[in-house]
Amino acid sequence: MRNIVLLFAFSLLLFTGCNHHNHSDKQIFRYNESAGIATLDPAFSKDQSIIWPCRQLYNGLIELDSNLEVKPSIAKRWEISPDGLTYRFTLRDDVRFHNGRQVTAEDFVYSFSRIIDPDVASPGAWIFADVENFRAENDSTFAIRLKSPFAPFLSQLGMVYCSVVPREEVERWGKDFRSHPCGTGPFRFQYWKEGVKLVLRKNDDYFERDAEGAPLPYLDAVAVTFIVDRQTVFLEFVKGSLDFMNSLDASYKDEILNPDGSLKAKYADRIDMVSTPYLNTEYLGFNMENGESPLRDKRLRQAINYGFDRRKMMRYLRNNVGEPGVYGFIPRGLPGAAEEPIYEYDPERAKVLLAEAGYPGGKGLGRLKLGTTSNYLDLCKYIQQQLGLLGIDVQVDVNPPAALREQMAQGKVEWFRGSWVADYPDAENYLSLFYSPNRAPAGPNYTRFKNSVVDRLYQEARRCTDPDKRLRIYREIDRRVMDEAPVMVLYYDQILHFTHKNVSGLSSNAMNNLDLRRVKISK
Numbered sequence: 001m002r003n004i005v006l007l008f009a010f011s012l013l014l015f016t017g018c019n020h021h022n023h024s025d026k027q028i029f030r031y032n033e034s035a036g037i038a039t040l041d042p043a044f045s046k047d048q049s050i051i052w053p054c055r056q057l058y059n060g061l062i063e064l065d066s067n068l069e070v071k072p073s074i075a076k077r078w079e080i081s082p083d084g085l086t087y088r089f090t091l092r093d094d095v096r097f098h099n100g101r102q103v104t105a106e107d108f109v110y111s112f113s114r115i116i117d118p119d120v121a122s123p124g125a126w127i128f129a130d131v132e133n134f135r136a137e138n139d140s141t142f143a144i145r146l147k148s149p150f151a152p153f154l155s156q157l158g159m160v161y162c163s164v165v166p167r168e169e170v171e172r173w174g175k176d177f178r179s180h181p182c183g184t185g186p187f188r189f190q191y192w193k194e195g196v197k198l199v200l201r202k203n204d205d206y207f208e209r210d211a212e213g214a215p216l217p218y219l220d221a222v223a224v225t226f227i228v229d230r231q232t233v234f235l236e237f238v239k240g241s242l243d244f245m246n247s248l249d250a251s252y253k254d255e256i257l258n259p260d261g262s263l264k265a266k267y268a269d270r271i272d273m274v275s276t277p278y279l280n281t282e283y284l285g286f287n288m289e290n291g292e293s294p295l296r297d298k299r300l301r302q303a304i305n306y307g308f309d310r311r312k313m314m315r316y317l318r319n320n321v322g323e324p325g326v327y328g329f330i331p332r333g334l335p336g337a338a339e340e341p342i343y344e345y346d347p348e349r350a351k352v353l354l355a356e357a358g359y360p361g362g363k364g365l366g367r368l369k370l371g372t373t374s375n376y377l378d379l380c381k382y383i384q385q386q387l388g389l390l391g392i393d394v395q396v397d398v399n400p401p402a403a404l405r406e407q408m409a410q411g412k413v414e415w416f417r418g419s420w421v422a423d424y425p426d427a428e429n430y431l432s433l434f435y436s437p438n439r440a441p442a443g444p445n446y447t448r449f450k451n452s453v454v455d456r457l458y459q460e461a462r463r464c465t466d467p468d469k470r471l472r473i474y475r476e477i478d479r480r481v482m483d484e485a486p487v488m489v490l491y492y493d494q495i496l497h498f499t500h501k502n503v504s505g506l507s508s509n510a511m512n513n514l515d516l517r518r519v520k521i522s523k
Contacts, residue, residue: 062078283487334427
């Protein structure tokens with residue numbers, strides 16, 4: 001009955017919502033953040049809901065463009081020493097904080113030192129774990145000295161954690177800096193009623209200009225709402241109350257998309273959809289340290305990997321948005337990713353492995369408990385059904401996201417749904433999930449996987465400055481990990497951005513950045 005009501009509402013909006021836009025003279029870009037925003041302090045920008053507004057408020061030394069290539073930002077140029085240990089940045093002299101003060105090299109010393117300060121407890125402290133020191137050689141020259149070479153380090157500096165902040169504002173507000181942000185970005189803070197609305201307004205003193213010399217940004221403001229219900233968000237977007245919608249939700253995927261993933265014809269005349277690969281691997285992970293679980297047997301984990309049809313899952317449950325996870329853990333399109341399939345659907349092989357593990361037809365195995373969240377319930381129920389055909393009894397346990405993350409961190413769940421979105425565009429970031437010193441809760445190794453050969457290769461790859469050799473090592477690590485099967489990859493995600501036809505200039509990349517500097521909204 002609810003679906004019938006929704007379909008009626010969608011049809012009604014097709015006729016009533018076509019011309020509902022902001023009628024003021026100002027260009028205001030409106031989007032919704034269902035997850036809410038916990039802070040506007042870049043030191044705590046650990047998820048997309050925080051990263052997106054912080055990218056409008058702050059800048060760093062460099063940025064990653066739409067092709068994930070490193071480009072200048074506050075640093076206009078840089079040089080790296082031949083031994084790969086010293087990075088020296090020359091800063092622009094026309095960058096000012098929103099309080100009017102010019103940015104200097106000392107501001108980067110302060111901002112980066114703040115990230116590694118134990119009293120601050122920033123989740124981004126790991127970025128600088130191998131840094132020996134930060135130095136301001138003069139007002140416009142900032143240097144970083146590493147303890148050992150690490151090729152992806154420059155791209156790491158494009159993370160929001162590495163934004164520059166003014167000491168005087170941080171010290172003035174203390175912990176309340178989270179709600180009194182001050183950066184150098186294209187937009188400055190205006191208003192925030194938590195859980196209701198966030199407003200950022202144009203920074204008239206922003207340092208960047210477009211190719212014709214016109215000042216950026218073009219927009220007058222950005223307004224963020226916090227509607228939790230995804231169906232309501234879709235309705236608001238369709239009727240024109242929102243300019244932008246990100247990603248896809250099961251509640252409306254069949255309303256807006258065809259089975260092949262294309263936009264339905266009834267929306268094509270007023271909505272644009274941009275689809276690009278997303279550096280996000282969705283997976284199920286096994287707790288390798290759960291001594292009581294039969295899942296510690298490699299053969300059982302491999303049987304489960306062969307035991308469900310990922311391609312069918314993507315076709316019917318995801319409208320082919322994303323790519324089936326039949327390769328390795330490194331997402332497709334990222335250098336170092338597996339070139340040949342590893343776990344195609346093979347129920348006969350799964351049956352053989354199940355018998356070799358001592359559970360022919362699933363006999364004697366008992367019930368396996370899979371922890372997930374409501375957003376992934378449909379996928380997990382599909383896997384439950386597919387594995388049931390092999391005699392594997394799966395109980396799907398639905399948890400609130402925060403509760404599941406805590407269980408994963410503490411090793412209290414034997415089998416769990418997880419995802420990994422790239423922090424920076426290098427395969428090392430994905431392989432860090434299988435390096436034993438990164439064991440949760442201190443690190444991202446939630447499966448608690450440990451393999452001495454993988455650890456040795458991982459250390460070798462981090463030190464390697466030869467790009468081709470490093471990619472060969474990445475592939476070897478990925479192959480060994482997938483053979484041990486501490487995870488079962490579900491799919492490699494895809495970005496879907498929906499905008500109305502009057503919105504132009506929106507830019508993104510495979511890390512799902514939201515770049516609003518060049519966005520225009522026509523009336």
